[in-house]
Amino acid sequence: MTVKTVGLDLAKDVFQVHGISENGRVIFNRAIKRAKLLAFFETLPPCLVGMEACGSSHHWGRQLRKLGHEVKLMPAGYVKPYVKRGKSDAVDAEAICEAVRRPTMRFVEIKTEDQQAILAIHRTRDLAVRQRTQLANMIRSLLREFGHILPIGIEAVAAFAKRHLDGDHPDMPEIANGLLGVQCYQFLGLNERIAGYSKMIEQHAMMSADARRLMRMPGIGPITASAIVATIGDAKQFRTGRDLAAWLGLTPLNKSSGGKERLGKITKQGDRYIRKLLVVGMTSRAVMAKRSPQKVDLWTAKIVADKPFRLATVAMANKAARAVWAMLTKKQEYRQPAF
Structure with missing residues (x-):
């Protein structure tokens, strides 16, 4: 009996595959180690493979497409209604297999490696911005405890951090000034990294015709x-x-x-x-x-x-x-x- 549809439940090491025939009869539902996953799909005829859009799903989607399979990613929230009862890898794989066959299901486009690389810069920059905000709040709160108030804006914190590292210390206990120095050093380092990430993103935007069009x-x-x-x-x-x-x-x-x-x-x-x-x-x-x-x-x-x-x-x-x-x-x- 030929496999027509496969539901693949992704994981770090042990994956679950649920395969059915054209008329819906279950052919297999088994666990497969990560190292053997591609070899397993190489033995299958070209078929429809469904996966939840989650971590590593775009990578596996690209790999399975190279083997000739039709791969479709679905939001996890849209798969959940097809879970019959309980929670296990086998149940999830069966639900994925059922959901991917629905004519009204909405799918997620598989991203290319270049897309994911650019988005990695965005995520890294966004993390650095949030960390900088946390440090700025910490610096402000520490200064406030000793009666010093900084003006509004991230630029005011950056200016203070530079002055502090140049030796212009506020009237505070030595221990507090030492901690403040560490925070100021980290803050300025994050500032430099954010500027570097922003420059990388700008360079990518200038190389893309669509991005240049949107920038207008x-x-x-x-x-x-x-x-x-x-x-x-x-x-x-x-x-x-x-x-x-x-x-x-x-x-x-x-x-x-x-x-x-x-x-x-x-x-x-x-x-x-x-x-x-x-x-x-x-x-x-x-x-x-x-x-x-x-x-x-x-x-x-x-x-x-x-x-x-x-x-x-x-x-x-x-x-x-x-x-x-x-x-x-x-x-x-x-x-x-x-x-």
Whole structure:
């Protein structure tokens, strides 16, 4: 009996495979060691392989495609309803095998190695930024305990750190000043690393035609453009711009029933990193619209003037996501929104 569909439950060392025939009959459900996984799939005829989109799934997707299999990744949340009862690797593999055959299932595009490499820079930079924020808060709190207050902004902390390492110490106990020196040294080191990561991302953005096109949109810089291109890949996987906005969690949560439409806050589903970058970028544009309305388009000026500030920035991010889809799928340049 020929295997037509395989559900693969990924793991670090021991994988679970569940294979069925064309009519749904179970052919195997067994555990396989990592070292023997590719050899096992080499013995199978080309078939449909389903996996949850998780750590290492893109790697295994690329490897299995090289063997001639059709590989599809699915969000783990969409697979869960197909788990019958209990929790085990065998049950999960069976659920994956069942879910991948559903005609309405939504799939995740397999990323290339280059995409993942660029995203690794973004993740590393984002981690460094969060660590720098933690250090800045620690420096501020330590100074505050001894009556010293720093001005608002990360630049103020950087300036203080440089002065401290140059020997300009505040009036504090020697032990506290010693700890402060270590923190300032770490802070400036993180600053340098963040600048290096940012430069790498900017270089990648300048080498990508799609990223350069996106950078012409107000509120989108090289970091946002690079992240969008590396994460999305082929934007045609989304049918419309609204689908992309929904994937980024920028559309309202629908709780309609009984013919009454009830739209709530945004869903905040999908890629948090790109959503954050878009909202931050549109926030800077909204600030400009408040200060100088004549420098922005009429739609932006009106929504900032009429709506609460945060609601306006999220609405602008939603509209930006739709424009991004149009620019990537149709290879069009940015056009200001009509009033």
